Every structure is written in C-alpha cells, then in structure tokens.
Amino acid sequence: MTTLSTHQGVGAMLRHWRENRRLSQLELALRADSSARHISFIETGRSRPSPDMVLKLAEHLHVPVRERNDLLLAAGYAPQYAETPLDDPSMGALRAGIDQLLQGYEPYPAMVVDGTYTVVAANSGIGMFLDGVAEHLLTAPLNAMRLTLHPEGLAPRIHNLPEWRGHLLHQMERQIALARSAPLRALYDEVAAYPLPPAREGTARPVDPPYAHFALPLQIEHSGQVLSFVSSISTFNTPMDVTVAELAIETLLPADRATVDFLRATAAG
Numbered sequence: 001m002t003t004l005s006t007h008q009g010v011g012a013m014l015r016h017w018r019e020n021r022r023l024s025q026l027e028l029a030l031r032a033d034s035s036a037r038h039i040s041f042i043e044t045g046r047s048r049p050s051p052d053m054v055l056k057l058a059e060h061l062h063v064p065v066r067e068r069n070d071l072l073l074a075a076g077y078a079p080q081y082a083e084t085p086l087d088d089p090s091m092g093a094l095r096a097g098i099d100q101l102l103q104g105y106e107p108y109p110a111m112v113v114d115g116t117y118t119v120v121a122a123n124s125g126i127g128m129f130l131d132g133v134a135e136h137l138l139t140a141p142l143n144a145m146r147l148t149l150h151p152e153g154l155a156p157r158i159h160n161l162p163e164w165r166g167h168l169l170h171q172m173e174r175q176i177a178l179a180r181s182a183p184l185r186a187l188y189d190e191v192a193a194y195p196l197p198p199a200r201e202g203t204a205r206p207v208d209p210p211y212a213h214f215a216l217p218l219q220i221e222h223s224g225q226v227l228s229f230v231s232s233i234s235t236f237n238t239p240m241d242v243t244v245a246e247l248a249i250e251t252l253l254p255a256d257r258a259t260v261d262f263l264r265a266t267a268a269g
Helices: 010-020 025-031 036-044 051-060 065-074 089-105 124-130 144-149 161-179 182-192 257-268
Strands: 110-113 119-122 218-222 225-234 248-254
Touching: 010 036, 010 051, 010 065, 025 036, 025 051, 036 051, 051 065, 089 110, 089 119, 089 248, 110 124, 124 218, 144 161, 144 182, 161 182, 225 257, 248 257
Parallel strands: none
Antiparallel strands: 110 119, 110 248, 218 225, 225 248
16 A cells, blocks of 8 residues: 555656656656657646556656556556565575575574565574563564564663664655555654653663764664674565565674674574
8 A cells, every 4th residue: 555546547646756756757758768748648647658658667767566566557557566475385486595595694683574674584693682572572473663663672772772763764764755655654653653761770871882984883782792783684686576576684794893702602602
C-alpha cells in the first residue's frame, strides 16, 4: 500500500514521481529518448503510454519495483514483477545464498530485513544484542527498528542513543520519500514516538566517545563492555521480484580493536 492510488491514473502518478525527483518534463523526455510534448500528453491523460514506456519512465524516475507494478495497473496493464514469498521453493537458491553470506560474517552480527524492517534472517552474532530485551519485542515477526529503539529493547544499552536514533529515523525518512510506503510511515510514527529511556544508574558513559572517523558507530553495552560497530547495508542489483527488491542485508563491522578482540574471544570460547 502506498500513498499513491491507481485510481489517479498513470499520468497523475508519473507526474507525482517526476515532481518528487525534481525533474522537468523536458529533462525526463531527454533521459527517456522522448519529447516534452509526449510526456505532457501522458501526464494529462491525452496519451496512453505503452507498457515499455511506463517501465522506461519508471526506470529513469527511480521508481521502486513495487510502485512500478502500480503504474502498470493504472495504465491498464498487468503487473510485471512478481512478489514471491522468501520461503517459496523457487527462492531456495536465494535463501541458501543469503544464509551462507550471513554465516560468513560470523562472529560479526548480520541480518536481513524486508521493506518494513521485519527480520527475515540473521546469524548467531545478532544473538548478543537480545540479552535483556522484553519478551514482547522478541515475538515473531521480529522488527529491527522496534527492537533497537524501544525503551525495553536495545535503547537503554546504546551509549550514543541520540545520535544513533537520529541516524535511524533519518534513514527511514529517506526511504519514505522514495517509496511512499504507508506501512513504513506507520512504523516511523510509532518508533519516533518512543520515549528515550532514562539513564541507568551506575553505568559509566563516555564523555566524548572516540567515534570511528569514517562513520557513526553503534556503541552498545554487552557483558559489561561497550562494543562499537559501523553498519553496512547491501541490496540486490536489478531485482525482478518485489520481495527481492525490498530485502536489505545489514552487517555490523567492528569499529575498534577492542570490539574485534571481544568478538573473537567470545567465538573461540
């Protein structure tokens, strides 16, 4: 579900995406090897674009795969991109590849989330983050944003919570601007309203934490030690399925030597 409706017609929807990308009709026409007149006719409903034209314009407007199906439907055509459940037998090779990739990152934490941050796969490294998390947050389906920002989740153990929270909310804002996803907007409104947990008594927090100079780290307490990670997110190139298009693989790589040593010692023990 998105904030755009197929009842608006494909012209209005394409105009919305063009304006969202801050392109003029002429700029879009040049990119799509068309004319500003033809783009204008499509947007006003005077001309019905072919399926190929819909997809060409969507490509140049960087429209997400799910929303490309909506554009095709609005133009009177069948959707082109399937939405196959990840546990479908046809996804077996993909799932096996993902599992192998996640295991390859151990002992470093890694997980895969969908378009609304539901965790669909994770390696054993993620387990260290779950100590002390409220049971209701661990009930399936596990949601990475709720788990991280909820006062009964990881939030009380994150030493640089204001910075990390701001980073995650900004990340969601960028995604909402791109995909116009109503479920993602609802999740954003929920987690943005979570109160900040009170500072825990007796917990020593660094006054001026030595952040990695190359990226904002997640600084989280575990077993009496503050571990520091930087996050890397990967997606699939040229996806032809909605499910695959919305998957993201997040890996948490150690940001300092102390974290590397701790994880390796834990794995060895």
